[in-house]
Amino acid sequence: MTPRRAEHVAIGLMVSGAFLALAILFFIIAVIMIKGLPHITARFLLDNPMDMGRAGGIFSTIVSTVYLLVVSLVIAIPLGVGTAIYLTEYTEEGKITKIVRFGTECLAGVPSIILGLFGFILFVIKLGFGWSVLSGGISLAIMILPVIIRTSEEAIKSVPQAFRDVNEVLGGSKWQGVTRLVLPNAAPGILTGVILSVGRGIGETAVVIFTLGTSLRTPFSIFDSGRSMAVHFYILAREGISMDNAYATAAVLVFSILIINIFSYYLMHKFVEARR
Amino acid sequence: MTVDYTLKAEGFNLFYGEFHALKNLNLSIKRNTVTALIGPSGCGKSTLLRSFNRMNDLIPGVKTEGAIFFDGEDITKETVNLVRLRQKIGMVFQRPNPFPLSIRDNITFGPRVMGEKKSDVLDEIVEDSLKRVGLWEVLKEDLNRNALALSDEQQQRLCIARLLAVKPEIVLMDEPCSALDPIATLRIEELMLELKRRYTVVVVTHNMQQAARVSDETGLMYLGELVEFDKTKKIFTSPSQKITEDYVTGKFG
Numbered sequence: 033m034t035p036r037r038a039e040h041v042a043i044g045l046m047v048s049g050a051f052l053a054l055a056i057l058f059f060i061i062a063v064i065m066i067k068g069l070p071h072i073t074a075r076f077l078l079d080n081p082m083d084m085g086r087a088g089g090i091f092s093t094i095v096s097t098v099y100l101l102v103v104s105l106v107i108a109i110p111l112g113v114g115t116a117i118y119l120t121e122y123t124e125e126g127k128i129t130k131i132v133r134f135g136t137e138c139l140a141g142v143p144s145i146i147l148g149l150f151g152f153i154l155f156v157i158k159l160g161f162g163w164s165v166l167s168g169g170i171s172l173a174i175m176i177l178p179v180i181i182r183t184s185e186e187a188i189k190s191v192p193q194a195f196r197d198v199n200e201v202l203g204g205s206k207w208q209g210v211t212r213l214v215l216p217n218a219a220p221g222i223l224t225g226v227i228l229s230v231g232r233g234i235g236e237t238a239v240v241i242f243t244l245g246t247s248l249r250t251p252f253s254i255f256d257s258g259r260s261m262a263v264h265f266y267i268l269a270r271e272g273i274s275m276d277n278a279y280a281t282a283a284v285l286v287f288s289i290l291i292i293n294i295f296s297y298y299l300m301h302k303f304v305e306a307r308r
Numbered sequence: 309m310t311v312d313y314t315l316k317a318e319g320f321n322l323f324y325g326e327f328h329a330l331k332n333l334n335l336s337i338k339r340n341t342v343t344a345l346i347g348p349s350g351c352g353k354s355t356l357l358r359s360f361n362r363m364n365d366l367i368p369g370v371k372t373e374g375a376i377f378f379d380g381e382d383i384t385k386e387t388v389n390l391v392r393l394r395q396k397i398g399m400v401f402q403r404p405n406p407f408p409l410s411i412r413d414n415i416t417f418g419p420r421v422m423g424e425k426k427s428d429v430l431d432e433i434v435e436d437s438l439k440r441v442g443l444w445e446v447l448k449e450d451l452n453r454n455a456l457a458l459s460d461e462q463q464q465r466l467c468i469a470r471l472l473a474v475k476p477e478i479v480l481m482d483e484p485c486s487a488l489d490p491i492a493t494l495r496i497e498e499l500m501l502e503l504k505r506r507y508t509v510v511v512v513t514h515n516m517q518q519a520a521r522v523s524d525e526t527g528l529m530y531l532g533e534l535v536e537f538d539k540t541k542k543i544f545t546s547p548s549q550k551i552t553e554d555y556v557t558g559k560f561g
Contacts, residue, residue: 205391
């Protein structure tokens with residue numbers, strides 16, 4: 033084969049690979065939309081499930097999902113961003129940073145079913161939180177922590193060193209530099225990590241089923257159990273309760289992720305604009 | 309009449325790990341003058357400048373020997389209050405680096421990290437600082453504009469104003485014009501001459517004409533040593549060292 037021909041073949045393969053990836057995405061979305069959309073109505077969104085989800089809507093699972101995500105973000109963002117600040121601003125590259133980084137990599141590699149079991153044993157049983165938004169929130173926070181640490185670290189590193197130097201020159205302490213210059217300039221990048229985490233958390237079942245439980249009631253207290261949309265979808269499909277409602281739930285899930293993404297990028301864009 | 313020196317290095321040495329970057333430097337900088345440090349790349353002039361306000365502390369593995377006195381106090385000691393030192397001895401960098409904030413917030417950044425909160429005091433500082441760098445008339449209507457929208461020259465002036473807002477005594481400038489066009493460079497040079505009435509200016513420059521135009525005294529550095537330090541006129545007309553003559557006449561560097 034001549035080099036020219038080899039190049040053509042390579043390009044052909046790469047382009048078809050790219051199209052295949054895109055096609056798979058469209059296929060999945062299309063299937064979910066075609067099967068799910070016809071069953072989504074205002075009542076489906078605003079009514080609570082009845083008869084184990086055979087009838088009624090998914091309102092309580094939407095509330096559970098949002099509640100769960102908020103709790104896990106409230107825990108994971110300060111921890112994750114704090115770790116990232118420590119790693120980038122307060123230590124020199126060395127043994128400690130290597131160990132912490134390796135640890136977060138390992139944490140990212142733990143299968144979610146194991147995290148679920150861990151959360152079940154520690155939070156649900158040992159600490160006595162029961163199946164609850166709290167147990168689920170903490171467990172989910174552990175799962176998304178590595179993503180938040182990694183993206184925050186990258187975002188903080190991309191803030192120009194000159195800002196830190198000028199802060200020093202003007203007599204600012206390290207902490208003042210972090211809060212007044214580094215974090216505001218790293219915010220778009222950190223937000224990207226948070227969006228990724230929300231995307232992962234919203235679709236998570238293994239961790240959630242063990243820690244939040246599967247109760248169909250609407251959680252009010254942080255100690256109430258609930259059922260997230262992803263878990264609801266899983267149970268409806270697995271137990272063959274109602275494939276129509278399962279697909280409709282999946283469609284709502286996909287839509288939510290889409291809306292969260294678009295809204296966050298819009299916010300981020302606004303934020304960057306305002307600082308220009 | 310005794311000469312009023314504000315900065316004085318005595319037997320000052322600096323090491324980056326094993327590398328001996330500054331070798332036994334002795335020099336004195338007079339108050340209210342412009343002092344230029346010239347020399348080929350890598351000769352240590354920026355390192356010396358950064359030693360005056362301990363900015364080298366940010367680099368791991370830096371060790372120093374000897375002393376640098378600022379108003380009689382040895383600033384190389386561990387016990388020196390760095391925040392206070394850097395407030396007194398400020399620095400302007402090579403590239404204009406305003407924060408991506410409004411013009412006003414750029415200038416009030418320093419005073420605010422030092423705890424100033426009263427808006428009338430801050431307003432006064434903004435006006436005063438901008439006046440000193442010749443930007444007040446141009447920008448007084450636009451204080452809320454983002455600083456990144458300014459021209460390079462205005463950005464560099466703003467960075468100087470941001471520094472003056474913390475009321476330094478000495479202004480260190482590390483090739484402050486290297487990112488500017490020739491006309492802007494001349495105007496920043498005029499500003500340096502203006503500044504020396506109230507401040508002491510030390511400027512590192514690659515540009516020999518600049519040293520000749522703005523400075524009262526000039527030091528030539530070569531391979532970490534201070535080859536010659538004298539009145540600028542003497543350095544450029546009748547230097548006592550062969551290396552100096554070769555450098556200022558452009559034979560190397």
